[in-house]
Amino acid sequence: MYKPLTKNIVSVLVLNKANVLARVVGMFGQRGFNIDSLTVSATNDPTISRITIVFDARATSMQQIITQTEKLEVVKSVTVLTRENGLYRDMLLMKVQARPEDRQAIKNIVDIYRGRIVDLSRDSLIVELTGTPNKINGFIDVMADYNIQEVCRTGITAIEVAENIGEGDRDD
Amino acid sequence: MKLTGSQIVAEVLLEHGVDVVFGYPGGTALNIYDELYKYSDRIRHVRTADEQGASYAADGYARATGKTGVMMSTSGPGATNLVTGLATSYMDSIPVVAITSNVPDSLIGKDSFQEISITNVTMPITKHNFFVNRIEDLADCLRKAFQIAQSGRRGPVLVDITKDVTAASTEYQHQEPLPLKEKPVISEEDARKAAKMINDAERPVVYAGGGVIASGAEELLRELCRKADIPVVHTLMACGVLPSDDPLCLGMVGMHGSIAANRAVDHADLVIALGARFSDRVALNPQKFARRARILQVDVDKSEVDKNVQVDMAVVGDDKSFLEKVTPLVDGAKHTEWHERVLNWETKHRYPEDPDASLHPSEIMKIISDYTDSDTYYVTDVGQHQMWAAQYINHRSANHFITSGGLGTMGFGYGAAIGAKIGKPEEQVVMITGDGSFNMDLNEVITAIREKLPIVTVLLNNNVLGMVYQWQTIFYDKRYSTTINDNGIDYLKVAEGFGAKGYRCSTPEEFDAAFKEAQNSDVPVWIECLISPEERVLPMIPGGKTVDDMIIN
Numbered sequence: 001m002y003k004p005l006t007k008n009i010v011s012v013l014v015l016n017k018a019n020v021l022a023r024v025v026g027m028f029g030q031r032g033f034n035i036d037s038l039t040v041s042a043t044n045d046p047t048i049s050r051i052t053i054v055f056d057a058r059a060t061s062m063q064q065i066i067t068q069t070e071k072l073e074v075v076k077s078v079t080v081l082t083r084e085n086g087l088y089r090d091m092l093l094m095k096v097q098a099r100p101e102d103r104q105a106i107k108n109i110v111d112i113y114r115g116r117i118v119d120l121s122r123d124s125l126i127v128e129l130t131g132t133p134n135k136i137n138g139f140i141d142v143m144a145d146y147n148i149q150e151v152c153r154t155g156i157t158a159i160e161v162a163e164n165i166g167e168g169d170r171d172d
Numbered sequence: 173m174k175l176t177g178s179q180i181v182a183e184v185l186l187e188h189g190v191d192v193v194f195g196y197p198g199g200t201a202l203n204i205y206d207e208l209y210k211y212s213d214r215i216r217h218v219r220t221a222d223e224q225g226a227s228y229a230a231d232g233y234a235r236a237t238g239k240t241g242v243m244m245s246t247s248g249p250g251a252t253n254l255v256t257g258l259a260t261s262y263m264d265s266i267p268v269v270a271i272t273s274n275v276p277d278s279l280i281g282k283d284s285f286q287e288i289s290i291t292n293v294t295m296p297i298t299k300h301n302f303f304v305n306r307i308e309d310l311a312d313c314l315r316k317a318f319q320i321a322q323s324g325r326r327g328p329v330l331v332d333i334t335k336d337v338t339a340a341s342t343e344y345q346h347q348e349p350l351p352l353k354e355k356p357v358i359s360e361e362d363a364r365k366a367a368k369m370i371n372d373a374e375r376p377v378v379y380a381g382g383g384v385i386a387s388g389a390e391e392l393l394r395e396l397c398r399k400a401d402i403p404v405v406h407t408l409m410a411c412g413v414l415p416s417d418d419p420l421c422l423g424m425v426g427m428h429g430s431i432a433a434n435r436a437v438d439h440a441d442l443v444i445a446l447g448a449r450f451s452d453r454v455a456l457n458p459q460k461f462a463r464r465a466r467i468l469q470v471d472v473d474k475s476e477v478d479k480n481v482q483v484d485m486a487v488v489g490d491d492k493s494f495l496e497k498v499t500p501l502v503d504g505a506k507h508t509e510w511h512e513r514v515l516n517w518e519t520k521h522r523y524p525e526d527p528d529a530s531l532h533p534s535e536i537m538k539i540i541s542d543y544t545d546s547d548t549y550y551v552t553d554v555g556q557h558q559m560w561a562a563q564y565i566n567h568r569s570a571n572h573f574i575t576s577g578g579l580g581t582m583g584f585g586y587g588a589a590i591g592a593k594i595g596k597p598e599e600q601v602v603m604i605t606g607d608g609s610f611n612m613d614l615n616e617v618i619t620a621i622r623e624k625l626p627i628v629t630v631l632l633n634n635n636v637l638g639m640v641y642q643w644q645t646i647f648y649d650k651r652y653s654t655t656i657n658d659n660g661i662d663y664l665k666v667a668e669g670f671g672a673k674g675y676r677c678s679t680p681e682e683f684d685a686a687f688k689e690a691q692n693s694d695v696p697v698w699i700e701c702l703i704s705p706e707e708r709v710l711p712m713i714p715g716g717k718t719v720d721d722m723i724i725n
Binding site: 018019022023026027030063064068070071072074 | 291292295296299478
């Protein structure tokens with residue numbers, strides 16, 4: 001179970017073109033960094049995409065991967081996100097076995113975490129939950145009492161906050 | 173004006189003053205080559221023996237002239253043959269542009285005949301690359317390729333063009349080359365701080381790398397060092413940054429560097445690293461490199477700062493701008509005591525050589541030096557001969573020693589020598605190689621003969637893959653795994669077969685006579701020098717070790 005805020009997170013703005021993701025990810029691979037999670041999508045400017053990368057690094061190698069990434073022709077900027085300056089979200093889809101007698105208990109937990117049940121079948125249901133990575137970890141932990149069949153997480157997406165107030169993993 | 177993609181390729185080359193390209197034709201490149209035929213009065217195409225040779229030739233051309241070298245190939249195997257050359261250029265920051273053609277866009281992604289995604293293959297060994305499958309993008313991509321290759325820290329760029337684009341037409345307008353991207357500006361404050369570090373030092377040493385050569389800063393470096401009495405050690409890439417016989421030149425630093433150079437870095441109180449990257453062949457033990465010194469690093473590439481060795485101060489900028497700003501702020505100084513101490517360490521030690529041999533590498537390099545001058549280009553392959561050339565050639569000018577440093581590419585030499593000779597036709601080009609490397613690249617003599625390039629090759633033949641053999645001798649208990657060349661190749665007959673000329677010698681006198689004669693040849697020549705397999709490259713600091721562990725005999 002990863003605890004993202006002890007990891008490094010960078011937000012990379014890139015040109016929205018073919019093969020750009022491969023260049024950025026390739027750079028991390030070549031320089032020996034293992035990516036824990038990655039999200040990518042276009043920004044409000046359709047020519048620019050944002051890649052959010054969560055990875056492990058020591059301080060010196062952190063500087064190295066940032067300056068190397070900045071050199072790529074397709075990269076506009078690299079921002080390091082910290083506990084203070086970033087707002088983080090992760091989304092979870094979880095399929096869990098739910099016999100009719102379990103449904104209410106599961107729904108109670110999902111409500112506490114402010115998630116939603118988005119699909120229901122005879123003996124399973126699917127939960128959608130958005131939140132800080134810690135919150136999602138917590139939910140998965142609590143749900144361990146049930147028979148979790150599948151879990152899918154988007155990985156962290158993050159954005160810089162306007163002012164340095166409070167903590168980056170502030171709750172939603 | 174409406175032009176085809178192939179015409180646009182030729183026109184953009186002309187926009188950038190390109191009058192020679194190195195390459196090899198093929199199926200998807202047919203349209204481009206048809207156009208080169210029509211432009212042959214303005215663009216000379218040099219067809220090499222294979223595309224690998226073209227990639228080294230473009231690289232050697234760029235090293236000798238400072239201009240961007242251009243290579244061309246067809247798709248698939250043609251393009252993949254460029255890879256080692258591109259990697260060589262990438263590691264040594266040499267500006268080259270590769271133009272490859274690919275299968276028509278409609279066949280892309282279908283494992284078509286001779287289809288390879290060369291942009292994916294070359295991603296980690298180019299500064300950038302372009303895949304062009306729209307005619308409208310072609311001219312701009314090519315222009316950007318030239319801009320990127322020459323901007324900042326230079327390097328290779330590849331443009332892959334689908335065959336349909338080479339046939340399609342679009343509007344073309346002549347343009348001046350794009351301005352180079354702006355260099356980082358060195359602040360007054362950084363300049364003052366750097367000057368203060370230099371002024372405060374009692375035992376300063378300059379550690380000069382390829383960046384000094386790339387920025388054309390060797391004269392400024394000499395000025396600084398004379399003014400402030402600073403001895404210089406240099407990397408393989410910066411041979412000739414100071415003349416070998418300059419009293420301030422301590423020689424090469426690192427694994428096979430001189431005793432004086434390595435000790436100077438070890439005892440200095442300030443190391444001024446100019447365009448050098450603290451590679452593992454120099455800072456063999458990064459924790460102990462320059463352990464008594466503060467380090468001032470200057471590099472045009474920010475990502476070099478603190479990469480291998482943590483420095484005390486870094487200035488991001490090119491060496492020329494740095495020296496222009498800082499030298500006037502540096503006080504004239506005499507470090508008499510330091511200087512004497514440094515000079516007491518043997519700078520040009522005659523290292524022990526095989527007593528039974530009748531011809532030694534140092535003698536060969538001395539004779540080459542005697543018959544050549546400051547305009548001569550020395551091109552090497554990779555291995556023992558390369559180190560002997562770096563150590564013993566009397567380097568008289570910067571930028572005249574052409575060698576594969578970072579990648580250590582065996583087989584680089586002949587192609588690079590062809591590129592250098594074509595770039596500098598008036599100057600003498602001497603290729604120094606060993607039997608291992610020469611067996612990889614001697615096919616390029618075909619090109620030298622066709623193009624009438626009287627390159628003199630000095631082949632140090634010890635009948636082993638010398639550098640590996642040396643390691644096996646020292647570290648592998650003389651288990652000579654696959655390093656013995658006992659084919660008994662008759663290099664004189666080989667020369668004859670190609671239409672070149674061969675000499676063989678086994679004493680300094682014979683080599684002297686052969687070299688003298690070879691210089692006047694109008695065909696390519698090689699002189700096979702029979703040397704002992706027991707000759708070693710010394711001194712040697714094993715990887716991860718320090719100057720204290722130096723093997724001297």
